Amino acid sequence: MERYPAGSLLPSEHEICRQYRITRTTTRKALDELVREGFVKKEQGRGSRVVERRKSLGLLTVKGFSEAVGKGVRTRFLRQPHLTEWPEDLPFSPEAVELDTPCIFFERLRYVGDNPVMHESNWFSGKPLKGFTGIDFIDGSFFKTLSQRYLIEITTSEQEIRALAADDRRSLLLNIQKGAPILKISIRFSTSEPLLNIYSLLYCDTEKYPIGNYYKH
Amino acid sequence: MERYPAGSLLPSEHEICRQYRITRTTTRKALDELVREGFVKKEQGRGSRVVERRKSLGLLTVKGFSEAVGKGVRTRFLRQPHLTEWPEDLPFSPEAVELDTPCIFFERLRYVGDNPVMHESNWFSGKPLKGFTGIDFIDGSFFKTLSQRYLIEITTSEQEIRALAADDRRSLLLNIQKGAPILKISIRFSTSEPLLNIYSLLYCDTEKYPIGNYYKH
DNA sequence: TAGTGGTCTAGACCACGGT
């Protein structure tokens, strides 16, 4: 496993092809992914450069919180995964087949250092994930757990973003004034398991840590 | 120019290859772009389906306002493009070479129907875009104008999203109460013209029209 | 089984950057 410091040039695409005995197509597909995720920048005629990582929470189009942010991130469970009823006011209403299955819910509070910055609620069908309870999260990441323990990958995500005033609960949790502006992000994650969609509701205090996003067109 | 209604299946990838005398690689690259932009959904073993368009402002990872939203979108110029000084508090500080060139600025207010929903400010170097003044915008789209009139394309964008309280100016423009929560999106667009970056600041009233986003991993 | 999308190999030509 090679390591390349930020700003340095990676081996050329042709070189990578030779090293790993793969073709340009495959090499470029992998590199393009790194570019989309913001890890690598390409410079035509020069090479591919490792990008300086941004400090802001690289959420949005990126997978999970714990992968997106570097160090100093802590997570506290407000409610561990448990069976419940499907709520009424879910963003991106679930499909009928899902509503016929039991609903698993969990709720977490995410910190950067000592500051709570995000309140996260998650709902999903318990059917494809039988026996999912307790905090058996790998590295604190729900998505990593899905991937490694259940071989389920996120395929697409749909998001909706609003600004709103913190209500009683959110102001208490995020340690901010009631009515302070916060970000509400509603997400529907689709997964490689057709019966499994994950519905997430995020409330973010963006005062100190804005949400970041990088995109290559 | 064929048209396919929402929900219908497109011709298969192999079929498109035959029709246009191109290879799978090329076909798939084009389709993947449509998938990333949220226009098409692929279903393995079945085909590629035209996606039902979302109502929310499909901004973020999508190009411009006027392409993103369907009908009923109007735009009013608060300040037409004109020369000015580079501001101090720009998001994603410009590079030294840019600061040595004159700065062009324009400011618009965007409506859906009769509701102002977004206040937009844009700064960029006047050097690569000599003679850019007046409202010579194609279809009201700055990016379409760049593309068609100057052959300049957006290559990457970096965004930062915050929630904040509307100040006097924003509350006046967006016709909302002072202190109401609004979305602030700071963007740096890089373009195919190396000397041209576009710095944009968006303030959105997300009460009625949230910001949308679709992503394929 | 036939057709679909997902992935890959092999190899070509081009425009761009630095020497």
Place this chain on the structure above:
DNA sequence: CCGTGGTCTAGACCACTAG
């Protein structure tokens, strides 16, 4: 000039969906 990334052709095998 050579090496880089950008794009493309040609063709293969696979897993999945549906009749």
